Amino acid sequence: MSTEETIRNQRESQLEAYEKNHNRMEKGEVVTDALPFVEGRIADSALGVGICESLLGNSDEALSWFGRAANHSVKIIELVDEYEDSIEDSYQWHQPTQCSDALYAAILSQQDAYIDDAISHTYDLDQEWILENHSDFSHVLYHALALAAYIDGNESQAISWNKKLSDIDHEYLKYDGLQLALAGLIEEDSSQFSHGLEKILSNHHDKRGTNPDAPTQFVSVEGSSNLLLTNDVDIDPNDVEIEDSLRDFLLPDLI
Numbered sequence: 001m002s003t004e005e006t007i008r009n010q011r012e013s014q015l016e017a018y019e020k021n022h023n024r025m026e027k028g029e030v031v032t033d034a035l036p037f038v039e040g041r042i043a044d045s046a047l048g049v050g051i052c053e054s055l056l057g058n059s060d061e062a063l064s065w066f067g068r069a070a071n072h073s074v075k076i077i078e079l080v081d082e083y084e085d086s087i088e089d090s091y092q093w094h095q096p097t098q099c100s101d102a103l104y105a106a107i108l109s110q111q112d113a114y115i116d117d118a119i120s121h122t123y124d125l126d127q128e129w130i131l132e133n134h135s136d137f138s139h140v141l142y143h144a145l146a147l148a149a150y151i152d153g154n155e156s157q158a159i160s161w162n163k164k165l166s167d168i169d170h171e172y173l174k175y176d177g178l179q180l181a182l183a184g185l186i187e188e189d190s191s192q193f194s195h196g197l198e199k200i201l202s203n204h205h206d207k208r209g210t211n212p213d214a215p216t217q218f219v220s221v222e223g224s225s226n227l228l229l230t231n232d233v234d235i236d237p238n239d240v241e242i243e244d245s246l247r248d249f250l251l252p253d254l255i
Contacts, residue, residue, distance in 0.1 A: 004056070010215050011052035018045035032086045035079045040098075043072035044214070047105055051215040054251045062251075067109035070118055073102035077121050095125055096141040103147050107225040108251070115151060122148035139170045143178050150182060151229070159186060174203040174222070181226045188234045194241045197223055201246035208249075224251040 021042045024030050030038045050065030076098045080087055102118035109115075122144050130141050146161035165179045177199025184193025204220035227250055230237045 007052050007055050007215070007218070010213075011049055011056070013213075014045045014048035014052065014215065018042060018049060021045065032083055033088065035083065036076045036087060039072055039076045039079055043069050043076065043101065043105075046072055047101075047221065048215040050105075050108065051219050051221075051251070054253065055215075055218060057253065059253050063109050063111070066105050067111050067114045070102045070105035070109055070114040073098050073105060074117055074121050077102075092126075092129070094137075096122075096130065096137060096144045099125060099144040100140065100147070103144065103151070104221050104225045107151065107228060108221065110228075119148045119152050138168055139165055139172060139175045142168070143175060143182075146182055147178075150186065155186060158182070162186070172203075173199055173206075177201075177203060178222060178226075185226070185229055185233055185235070190235045190239055191241075193226075193230070193235055197226055197240060198242045198246060200226065201242060201249050204249050205246065218249070219251055220249040223249060 021038050025035075025038060025042070046065050047069035050062045050069060053059075053065055054062035077095050080092055080095060084092065099118065099122040103115075103122065106114035106118040125141065125144070127141060127145070131138055142161050142165040146158050146165060149155075149161060150158035162179055162182050165175065166183075177196045180196030181193050181200060182196070184190070184196055200223045201220050204223060208217045227237050227240065230240070
């Protein structure tokens with residue numbers, strides 16, 4: 001089976017999963033404590049369809065699906081807030097992850113409404129509660145806040161949150177890369193950005209086998225989003241230096 005056939009098959013599979021779970025939610029067939037999980041599956045499917053459409057050269061369709069993915073990621077946060085007394089605690093401390101997912105999908109959608117919504121929900125995170133109860137998720141929180149501030153044009157806050165991320169001890173190659181890439185964007189430093197992006201893509205290369213049936217095996221969403229953000233600064237994406245083998249994990253045509 002060719003790569004194109006594989007991508008087309010995955011697009012159909014993701015579409016089927018999206019429609020199935022979306023219909024379940026619309027018909028009220030999902031029990032309350034499973035609402036965030038099912039909404040998450042819908043968001044993942046929308047993102048998967050967007051990736052497949054982009055890889056197949058269907059840019060307009062890809063942008064639309066990335067917008068849906070961002071919207072569904074935001075809905076997870078809203079469901080957790082609405083049903084906090086009926087939903088297990090773990091969904092609350094995963095909210096920074098959902099915010100990051102919403103931000104990155106919104107960036108790829110290139111639609112201001114989704115970007116603004118993702119930023120707003122990130123700013124509304126209960127930072128104190130997360131840090132007091134789940135400090136092991138602080139790196140996720142700091143990055144989400146730094147990214148939101150950056151794309152919102154609040155450079156001083158972006159620098160502050162990004163520094164908090166760089167100051168904590170963690171063993172996550174991806175978050176090292178995300179911190180460096182964002183610092184490179186802020187400082188318009190192509191070398192620093194390239195170093196960060198390479199770490200993000202290297203992490204994706206190492207982890208992609210964990211879900212071989214998902215379109216995300218082909219593409220680093222975070223890496224692609226960060227490269228897309230270079231369009232707004234004095235960094236030429238064509239001058240970003242990363243290994244050729246890692247470039248394959250970047251979305252085509254969006255950059």
